[in-house]
Amino acid sequence: MSAAAALDELRDALGASHVDTSAEGMAPHLTEGRGLYSGSAIAVVSPGSTEEVAEVMRAASRHGVPVVPHGGNTGLVGGGVPTDAIVLSMRRMNRIREIDALNSTMTVDAGCILQSVHEVAADAGRLFPLSLASQGSCQIGGNLATNAGGLNVLRYGNTRELALGLEVVLPDGRILSDLTALRKNNTGYDLRDLFIGSEGTLGVITAAVLKLFPLPRQRVTAFAGCADPHKALALYDLMRGSVAENLSAFEYLPRFGLEIVLTHADGATDPLAGPHAAYALLELTSPDASANLRGTLEGLLGRAFEDGLIEDATIGASETQNLALWRLRESMSEMQKFEGGSIKHDVAVPVSRVADLIDEGVAACLKLMPDCRPCPFGHFGDGNLHFNITQPKGMEKAAFLSRWPDFNHAIHDIVAGMHGSISAEHGIGLVKREELKRYKDPVALEVMRAIKAALDPQGIMNPGKVL
Amino acid sequence: MSAAAALDELRDALGASHVDTSAEGMAPHLTEGRGLYSGSAIAVVSPGSTEEVAEVMRAASRHGVPVVPHGGNTGLVGGGVPTDAIVLSMRRMNRIREIDALNSTMTVDAGCILQSVHEVAADAGRLFPLSLASQGSCQIGGNLATNAGGLNVLRYGNTRELALGLEVVLPDGRILSDLTALRKNNTGYDLRDLFIGSEGTLGVITAAVLKLFPLPRQRVTAFAGCADPHKALALYDLMRGSVAENLSAFEYLPRFGLEIVLTHADGATDPLAGPHAAYALLELTSPDASANLRGTLEGLLGRAFEDGLIEDATIGASETQNLALWRLRESMSEMQKFEGGSIKHDVAVPVSRVADLIDEGVAACLKLMPDCRPCPFGHFGDGNLHFNITQPKGMEKAAFLSRWPDFNHAIHDIVAGMHGSISAEHGIGLVKREELKRYKDPVALEVMRAIKAALDPQGIMNPGKVL
Secondary structure, three states: OOHHHHHHHHHHHHOHHHEEOOHHHHHHHOEOOOOOOEOEEEEEEOOOOHHHHHHHHHHHHHHOOOEEEEOOOOOOOOOOOOEEEEEEEOOOOOOEEEEEOOOOEEEEEOOOEHHHHHHHHHHOOEEOOOOOOOOOOOEHHHHHHOOOOOOOHHHHOOHHHHEEEEEEEOOOOOEEEEOOOOOOOOOOOOOHHHHOOOOOOOOEEEEEEEEOEEOOOEEEEEEEEEOOHHHHHHHHHHHHHHHHHHEEEEEEEEHHHHHHHHHHOOOOOOOOOOOOOEEEEEEEEEOOOOOOHHHHHHHHHHHHHHOOOOOEEEEOOOHHHHHHHHHHHHOHHHHHHHHOOEEOOEEEOOHHHHHHHHHHHHHHHHHHOOOOEEEEEEEHHHOEEEEEEEOOOOOOHHHHHOOHHHHHHHHHHHHHHOOOEOEOOOOOOOOOHHHHHHHOOHHHHHHHHHHHHHHOOOOOEOOOOOO | OOHHHHHHHHHHHHOHHHEEOOHHHHHHHOEOOOOOOEOEEEEEEOOOOHHHHHHHHHHHHHHOOOEEEEOOOOOOOOOOOOEEEEEEEOOOOOOEEEEEOOOOEEEEEOOOEHHHHHHHHHHOOEEOOOOOOOOOOOEHHHHHHHOOOOOOHHHHOOHHHHEEEEEEEOOOOOEEEEOOOOOOOOOOOOOHHHHOOOOOOOOEEEEEEEEOEEOOOEEEEEEEEEOOHHHHHHHHHHHHHHHHHHEEEEEEEEHHHHHHHHHHOOOOOOOOOOOOOEEEEEEEEEOOOOOOHHHHHHHHHHHHHHOOOOOEEEEOOOHHHHHHHHHHHHOHHHHHHHHOOEEOOEEEOOHHHHHHHHHHHHHHHHHHOOOOEEEEEEEHHHOEEEEEEEOOOOOOHHHHHOOHHHHHHHHHHHHHHOOOEOOOOOOOOOOOHHHHHHHOOHHHHHHHHHHHHHHOOOOOEOOOOOO
16 A cells, blocks of 8 residues: 555646645544544545546545545544545535436435535426435445434435435446436446445445425424333334325324423423323425315324324424424434433334334333433334434443443343344444444345445455445 | 356255256246346245245355346346356245334235235225236235336336335345344345345345335226327326325327227227327225215316317216226237237436427337337336337338347437436346447446445346446
8 A cells, every 4th residue: 555656646636736635634534523533534535527536436446545435524433434545525516416306306416515405406497305304414335335214204204215326436436327307218237325334435426316206385393292111112103004105204202201302402392291101293295385284184083093003293383383393393302412421322123113112122222220210212104213222310421421332232132132223324434333233134245245245346345344 | 167067066955846957947938028138047046935045045155156036027128037146036035024003014925926015905904006017916025126127116116116125035045034024224225125126136135014005995097189299298287286296197199009999909999089199097985985086086187178188078987997908008018919019118207308209209119110110108107107109010020120220329319418317217137238338327337336345346147237
């Protein structure tokens, strides 16, 4: 490996100003959001075109230098932490290449900020539905590389389901051009989905064709209180079976989760008169301005009340009220911080088991530590919970967090027993690599390694991540 | 290669009755549906379990014998034609392993007939939406291996979008167990989508977890006459933008297509009073029995008429009338036979270009042969047309069919110019292998070959297909 020679070649090819070796320039790229991991880089290189990305990979390949692609560096599993590597920043590649409203697609550079993708789509009368807390800074290339989830998966799918074509620079600098904007295409192996979710370990996604959807012209949002998560699951089944895709969100909060939001979030008020053990935040949307969504939702909630599935519910009477209901859910993660340390999980099980997961997970946590405060919340309708555990009151934060592996194994073993996933939407990165070896089918790991070796024989693409 | 030794081992492992070397037993497996290609087999082997499939692959691998997996053998591109190979028939593996209505999934053996999958899902109050002409005999494993399309792609996606997990026996007999029933799972590379659509060249799909949907409780079907395909495209845009996923089909027929159905199909009548150049068959479905689908459709068709998008339209007044409208579309392929030879294409372009494709394709055909009769029809809302050309009246059929390559290149060049696909839903198989080399990105072909070599280094899985 000759890092210096590689950097010299890249200064020639890209211009010296796009090869940053300054401590200040590199600092934001060395750590991940939670500050749990930090690494080291030999430079932050910012190519301005696909051909320049190919130059970077050719130079890295010639000299055996590792490369870690960076979007907004908002990942939560350390997937972007470099070790003596070139950080390949996609920030300069932020053009919208094309929008085709009639085909409901747009072609974008990988470095486009998610929020700007939303805005351009909306200007064309279309929706790009991927919705994440970090949408103001994350890049679409990172969303694709990690197959990001978020709040709209129930109706529109994961990022994987939102891409039709990709352009990828391979580890040796070859450019794979598969920017098709087609709904149907059976011409060979599906390479697109191999790169989506591979966390930068197989190549650099440089552009994508994204699927767009009709813009919703109305939404109704409801907040329902249930006696337990099993009742919430029955409510989900009633809703989904009645309105199908029009059910665009079905999120879950336990009473403890709502309480910490009510305690710590400015202006938050309980939308229901009394307390309930389990809450569902649900939303119906439609592009049909004349559809009677509110009437449909009122009818279904009325039926749910009669059938004993809910104890109480309210429907947002205005967009202001809808947003207030959503804020209760969206401020969950942040408000947990005010209660001390949190041990976190991002797990999924079949939707039919999600209430069981809450019961069994809570019991397992309390068995490990009787005064811990479990707070499983999240994307209930996808079977995906952020099964977080808040520390006991008065305990030292570090002492609580030192028990992270015990809680991990307890929750992950329950999830594995339900044929679930130990990483539903955040990926593997650095953080879950050992857990992956513990829970993944060994033949699947062998096939992954064979593919990695076939596409990246030198092992220079984001080494040490996933596998 | 020692075929005899392999067969001896398989007689021991599976029982002699499941290793068929008789001419009668092998005959149905040697040709494809249209009779264009025929091959040769050394035996038809019918394992009864995943472990027995693994035995077959281990024996084949030890002795270097090629294996061609067979479902219902209903493919249209010669993907199942063997050459001195073991045909691995999945017919005995036809169990429904599990149905989980609350999770909207079912787990099935690969040898289940598509129709029986529909029936079991419906009994549980759910829809499995994949709908094909061959559904009475094709198997779900074959549908997955070829990523089959069909009539419901507009709302529900291709077969790829209908699977959550797979079980696959690799060429060396290892069993990859990835039968997850999860909506979200980011634990490593997406191997599922690599095997889906690989046409049996990377492994044998032995089981799958399928996605189910709410059962539609109503449908309304309309047949609209338009002045040209561009008006039909504007109608599609209006419909999709107004009702989103509730638009479950948008099919296209040219006047010539309707005429041959009216001429040859028993009891077919023109649903509209006068002739129109272009027809759309469209359908709205909803699981909500109380939704006013008919009112919505009437309103939209009224608006389309006022805006000059349609010249006339009718809505089926009963399920009998709906079925009669569908029969006009579904009998297209068969009725073409009565007009002599047909040269066929299965192409896709961005939906925004589908009307251009019809215009440019028809012009190119007439330039090649002024009295040929182009009949582009099909899945307009997916951008996927079966761009068929019926022979001139009175021409000798063989003389017409000898021009197949000329018409292929004309249509495929137009499609390639629109960044389209030369095989939208049928795959590559034997028939389109040379065309694939002509039109596919060369780097994509290299990556496909690298993956093939990594997973099947001996080249025994369905050799000579796709690549």
